[in-house]
Amino acid sequence: MSKLLTIGEAAKASGLSAKMIRHYEQSGLLEKTPRTEAGYRLYNTQQLRQLNFIRRGRQLGFSLEEIHSLLNLWRDPGRESREVKEIAEKHLQDVAQKIAELQQIHGVLETLANQCCGNSNPDCAILDSLAAMEV
Amino acid sequence: MSKLLTIGEAAKASGLSAKMIRHYEQSGLLEKTPRTEAGYRLYNTQQLRQLNFIRRGRQLGFSLEEIHSLLNLWRDPGRESREVKEIAEKHLQDVAQKIAELQQIHGVLETLANQCCGNSNPDCAILDSLAAMEV
DNA sequence: GCTAAAGTTTAACCTTATGGGAAGGTCAAG
C-alpha cells in the first residue's frame, strides 16, 4: 500500500519544486494526477519515478521537449533503443557545440583581459576591442 | 557630413536586427534617437558605433546588463580600466564555470550513449540511468 | 471543538534575449 504524497511531499522527494511539477503537468509532460475532494494533487510511487526521471533529464540538460520524448519512450514497452540513442546523441552534439562556442569566447576574453592593465587609467584593450568596427 | 540612417539601414550596417535595436532603446541601453517628422528613427555614425559595440558584446556572451555597464564606461572619459576588467573577469569566470558544467554533462552523456546499443531492442542504458532513483 | 500555522489551490506577473505578427502610418516609383 504505497502512500500517496501531496505535491509538497512529492517535490521534496523528487528534488523538483511544487511549482515546476504543476508546470510539467500543465504543459503535458505528466498526466493529470488524481486529486482529493478539495482538489489537492496526489502522487503515487509510479508518478514519483517519473518526477525523478524528469529531474535527472534536466540535470543532463535535456530540454522539456526532449524529456517529453524520452518519457514517452520510457513508457512504451515496444520502444527501440535506437530512438533513445538518437535523442541523446543529438543532445550530445548540441552540448559539444555549446562547449566549443564558449571555449572560443573564453579564449578571446582571456586575451583581452590580459591586455587590460586594470588600473585607474581609462585606456582599456577590452573597450577598444568592443569598439572596433570590424567583424 | 555623415549620412543619417534609418533603422533598417542601421540594422544592416551593424549586424543587429531592427527589432533588437528598438528593444535596446526601449530598455535604456541606447539613448533615444532623433526622429523624422513622420517618427522614423535616424542613426548617425556615433550611434552606429554603439550598435556595433553592442553586437560585439553580445558575441562575447555579455548580458545586456553587462553591456549597459560597459557602454557607460566607454562613454565616460574618466573611467578606470579596473572597472572594465572587473566586469570582463566576472564574465570570464561565468563562462569557465558554464564550460565545466557542460563538460561534466558531456562526459555522462557520452558514457551513457556508448552503453546504449541503439538497435530495435527496448533495453537502453540511457533510460535506465534516467529512471534510477538515486541522485 | 476551536484556532492558528502550515500547506495547497489557481492565477498572474517577472525574468533574458529574441522572434513573430497584427494594424496602421509613410515614402518613393510607376
Added chain:
DNA sequence: CTTGACCTTCCCATAAGGTTAAACTTTAGC
C-alpha cells in the same frame, strides 16, 4: 493613385522557472 517596401507601436511566444497573493484545506495544539 496604387503598390510595395519600410516604418511605427503593441501584443504574444519562447524555456524554465521565481515570486507573490488571495483564498481554501489540512493538521496540530490546546
